[in-house]
Amino acid sequence: MVGYLLGGWVWLCLVTFAGGCLLRAFKYATAPVHLRWDLYPVAHEPGRDHGGSYFEQLEWWTKKREKDHLAEIFAMAAEILLLKGVWENNRRLWWASFPFHWGLYLLVGTTLGLMAVMVGLGSPFVTVVLTAGGVIGGGLTCLGALALLVMRSTDQKLRLYTTPLDRANLLVLVLFGGLTVAIAVGFPGMNDVPAGLVSLLSFGGATIPAVWALQIAVGALFLFYLPLTRMVHFFAKYFTYHQVRWDDQPIEENPKMASRLQAALAFGVDWSADHVGGGRTWGEVATTIPGMEEGE
Amino acid sequence: MMEGPRIQTREEMSSFLTENEGVDVNRLVPLPFPYEDWQDEPIPRLTDSQLERIVPGPDGIAAAQIPVPESDEERDRVVASFLEGLRKLLTKENNWTFLQPFILSLENCVKCQTCADACPIYTGSGEMEVYRPTFRAEILRKIVDRYIKPGGSIFPKLRGNDIELDWDVVVRLAELSYRCTLCRRCAQTCPVGVDNALITREIRKLFSQELGIAMPELHEKGTVKQLTVGSSTGLNPAGLADIMEFAEEDIQEKAGLNIPMPMDVEGAEYLVMHNAGEFLSWPENLQAFAIILEAAGIKWTLSSELLGYDSVNYGLFYDDVQYSRVALKHYEVAKNLGVKKMLVGECGHAHKALMPIADRLIPEELRVRTESCLVLLEDLVVNEKLLLDPSRNDFPVTLHDPCNITRSMGIVQPERNILKKIAPRFREMEPHGVHNYCCGGGSGFAICSSLNFSQWRTRVAGRLKFRQILEAFADEIGPGTKKYLCAPCSNCKGQMRDLINYYEAWDRCGILYGGLVELIVNAMVDVREGFIEWEMH
Ligand code: SF4
Numbered sequence: 001m002v003g004y005l006l007g008g009w010v011w012l013c014l015v016t017f018a019g020g021c022l023l024r025a026f027k028y029a030t031a032p033v034h035l036r037w038d039l040y041p042v043a044h045e046p047g048r049d050h051g052g053s054y055f056e057q058l059e060w061w062t063k064k065r066e067k068d069h070l071a072e073i074f075a076m077a078a079e080i081l082l083l084k085g086v087w088e089n090n091r092r093l094w095w096a097s098f099p100f101h102w103g104l105y106l107l108v109g110t111t112l113g114l115m116a117v118m119v120g121l122g123s124p125f126v127t128v129v130l131t132a133g134g135v136i137g138g139g140l141t142c143l144g145a146l147a148l149l150v151m152r153s154t155d156q157k158l159r160l161y162t163t164p165l166d167r168a169n170l171l172v173l174v175l176f177g178g179l180t181v182a183i184a185v186g187f188p189g190m191n192d193v194p195a196g197l198v199s200l201l202s203f204g205g206a207t208i209p210a211v212w213a214l215q216i217a218v219g220a221l222f223l224f225y226l227p228l229t230r231m232v233h234f235f236a237k238y239f240t241y242h243q244v245r246w247d248d249q250p251i252e253e254n255p256k257m258a259s260r261l262q263a264a265l266a267f268g269v270d271w272s273a274d275h276v277g278g279g280r281t282w283g284e285v286a287t288t289i290p291g292m293e294e295g296e
Numbered sequence: 297m298m299e300g301p302r303i304q305t306r307e308e309m310s311s312f313l314t315e316n317e318g319v320d321v322n323r324l325v326p327l328p329f330p331y332e333d334w335q336d337e338p339i340p341r342l343t344d345s346q347l348e349r350i351v352p353g354p355d356g357i358a359a360a361q362i363p364v365p366e367s368d369e370e371r372d373r374v375v376a377s378f379l380e381g382l383r384k385l386l387t388k389e390n391n392w393t394f395l396q397p398f399i400l401s402l403e404n405c406v407k408c409q410t411c412a413d414a415c416p417i418y419t420g421s422g423e424m425e426v427y428r429p430t431f432r433a434e435i436l437r438k439i440v441d442r443y444i445k446p447g448g449s450i451f452p453k454l455r456g457n458d459i460e461l462d463w464d465v466v467v468r469l470a471e472l473s474y475r476c477t478l479c480r481r482c483a484q485t486c487p488v489g490v491d492n493a494l495i496t497r498e499i500r501k502l503f504s505q506e507l508g509i510a511m512p513e514l515h516e517k518g519t520v521k522q523l524t525v526g527s528s529t530g531l532n533p534a535g536l537a538d539i540m541e542f543a544e545e546d547i548q549e550k551a552g553l554n555i556p557m558p559m560d561v562e563g564a565e566y567l568v569m570h571n572a573g574e575f576l577s578w579p580e581n582l583q584a585f586a587i588i589l590e591a592a593g594i595k596w597t598l599s600s601e602l603l604g605y606d607s608v609n610y611g612l613f614y615d616d617v618q619y620s621r622v623a624l625k626h627y628e629v630a631k632n633l634g635v636k637k638m639l640v641g642e643c644g645h646a647h648k649a650l651m652p653i654a655d656r657l658i659p660e661e662l663r664v665r666t667e668s669c670l671v672l673l674e675d676l677v678v679n680e681k682l683l684l685d686p687s688r689n690d691f692p693v694t695l696h697d698p699c700n701i702t703r704s705m706g707i708v709q710p711e712r713n714i715l716k717k718i719a720p721r722f723r724e725m726e727p728h729g730v731h732n733y734c735c736g737g738g739s740g741f742a743i744c745s746s747l748n749f750s751q752w753r754t755r756v757a758g759r760l761k762f763r764q765i766l767e768a769f770a771d772e773i774g775p776g777t778k779k780y781l782c783a784p785c786s787n788c789k790g791q792m793r794d795l796i797n798y799y800e801a802w803d804r805c806g807i808l809y810g811g812l813v814e815l816i817v818n819a820m821v822d823v824r825e826g827f828i829e830w831e832m833h
């Protein structure tokens with residue numbers, strides 16, 4: 001019975017996680033084209049080392065635009081893998097945040113590895129790697145979350161902006177990380193784990209030990225609420241960087257964007273301040289001034 | 297020395313918004329030699345009669361000049377309008393212009409406070425909590441979560457939405473949106489890519505577009521005046537003609553050159569767009585441009601059309617509608633004149649307003665190519681199209697980077713290449729380029745001096761910049777050595793003037809400020825020596 005309930009809970013959480021993330025990503029991706037708001041340095045610009053842009057060139061519009069995609073990838077990789085920005089600007093936090101993030105990366109990797117084993121791609125080597133992933137990933141997550149919890153509770157600057165739910169979230173991760181270590185150590189070689197997971201997800205009725213059941217339930221809970229939180233920054237960051245900070249594409253290079261902008265000018269505006277003169281389209285509002293003759 | 301931040305609990309965050317606490321000048325960041333013993337004058341509180349009319353911010357400063365409500369109904373109306381505006385801010389119809397960056401920033405801050413130390417106002421003030429980059433954003437976030445999103449009142453404390461929205465909170469948030477220069481230095485350090493400057497601008501926008509509340513210097517005396525009279529300075533075409541006549545005489549007298557100021561020349565290579573503030577406060581800048589363009593044999597013109605002679609667009613700082621109206625007019629003027637290109641003069645926000653931001657707004661039929669003056673000047677100086685004698689500029693020079701030109705546009709190297717060529721004693725400030733500190737006059741602050749705002753602007757907003765200037769000149773800081781602070785932006789120059797005056801830096805350190813073209817002309821061999829007049833003005 002517990003196995004069925006747990007299986008149902010896991011499925012519910014997985015669906016909520018996937019659906020929630022998709023919905024948020026969809027919201028960001030389908031927002032209208034915005035006016036430019038680039039912020040330098042822009043990673044793909046050839047002048048990035050000094051923060052330069054193509055505007056530094058005489059008659060910039062006649063020059064071939066050089067965009068270094070590889071440099072963008074490196075910049076993103078340094079952010080994601082090394083937390084470069086935090087290292088440079090908030091070193092104290094980095095010591096907690098870096099292990100915490102790496103713990104989560106390793107746990108994601110371990111989960112993907114387990115899925116591979118579930119579909120029959122296992123080998124003794126994979127088992128060793130997964131065990132190490134579980135121990136190190138769980139350990140780093142647990143310790144990192146604990147360190148963040150302590151910092152968020154003791155550092156006045158952080159404390160003011162930390163909510164009770166933020167603390168609860170970190171506690172969930174401390175617990176999940178700790179339990180993951182216990183399972184990776186307690187199930188040597190993690191041999192039973194893939195089979196157990198298959199049974200759980202297919203409602204096969206296998207008995208799952210209590211510690212493991214708790215770990216799964218807590219992990220699923222985390223996934224359940226994640227899309228409702230700012231932790232979606234793991235994908236939101238794609239938009240903040242690529243579609244805002246680094247989005248320096250001139251309009252004429254993107255005819256599609258031009259037509260989307262055209263559509264935006266037909267949106268109705270109903271701002272109430274007198275000077276806006278709402279109740280008209282954007283195009284009309286921008287080209288006329290209330291109280292003055294049209295086109296005056 | 298600085299104390300730690302004074303608020304310790306979440307509950308006090310809301311109280312910070314509702315209780316007045318003035319700036320304690322003793323907590324401001326200390327200044328280096330020769331200012332170790334500098335005693336700042338306290339920032340005056342609003343007088344009783346001012347307080348009868350105007351609501352100050354939680355720090356006792358007033359920029360937006362929000363009127364005291366006459367009745368409880370009026371208070372309630374303000375709160376209701378604010379919420380209505382907030383809803384509109386989150387719709388694509390009303391806010392397509394910045395909806396995506398806005399919601400991204402609103403929903404993804406992890407509250408790591410990495411941005412805090414980057415902010416010159418927060419750090420310069422001695423870490424006053426209400427100036428923290430996330431403070432305004434966090435208040436807005438709480439209001440959105442509690443009052444706009446469904447289910448917001450369920451367990452508000454647990455979720456951190458513990459804010460009770462009332463008139464005090466609303467008006468103080470409005471006022472606090474004018475304690476950030478929108479310099480975006482905080483955004484640069486944010487690992488998630490959140491932009492608190494953008495959120496601040498959205499708050500300003502909400503108040504302007506929904507409630508008609510904005511800093512008067514930006515709105516009534518800014519964009520409204522510009523759209524009706526032609527310039528936010530109040531300058532009309534007749535006044536412009538007088539100024540041009542004076543400029544021609546002045547060039548003759550000072551530089552020994554006979555240069556006409558070309559007006560409305562159809563089909564010219566460049567329509568030069570100046571901030572009209574230059575004409576009135578720093579006419580030498582306009583004159584220097586004329587001397588350089590003539591010497592280089594460029595066919596250029598100015599415009600006498602309404603808005604054509606003033607490149608400012610204060611809408612950039614607070615209102616998308618006003619911004620769009622001004623930007624469209626600017627391009628219309630250039631198009632009608634049939635010029636090949638527009639050249640943006642030494643004005644940072646005009647660069648940003650006319651180039652990257654306008655890029656997605658100007659319809660194809662109005663599009664005119666637009667270029668930064670810094671890039672053209674670099675070509676003329678570095679490729680030796682002007683005859684220059686750098687020894688004429690044999691004095692210490694440092695460069696202030698206007699945020700809008702560097703951080704928001706990536707024009708960093710041309711001005712340095714020029715200075716390296718014409719100023720043998722050029723030295724950088726630290727940090728510089730895209731990592732510079734704002735002068736403290738950004739986002740319209742430089743033009744606001746009403747009530748106690750200019751006192752705040754010089755003591756708090758410009759504090760770190762002034763420290764940087766002193767550090768850049770530390771090796772020759774005595775008043776005996778005249779030094780040149782190059783600020784290629786009208787608004788920055790306004791702030792530099794006020795900083796130098798308040799800190800008595802001309803008398804104490806011999807620091808003078810000015811633009812970049814003045815330095816170039818000062819080194820031109822065809823121009824009579826001494827174009828830069830070493831007098832504080
Ligand atoms: S804005 Fe960015 S740097 Fe600042 S607290 Fe939020 S996530 Fe951290």
Ligand code: SF4
Binds near residue numbers: 429476480483734
């Ligand atoms: S934009 Fe500049 S002034 Fe405003 S909060 Fe950020 S760093 Fe501070």
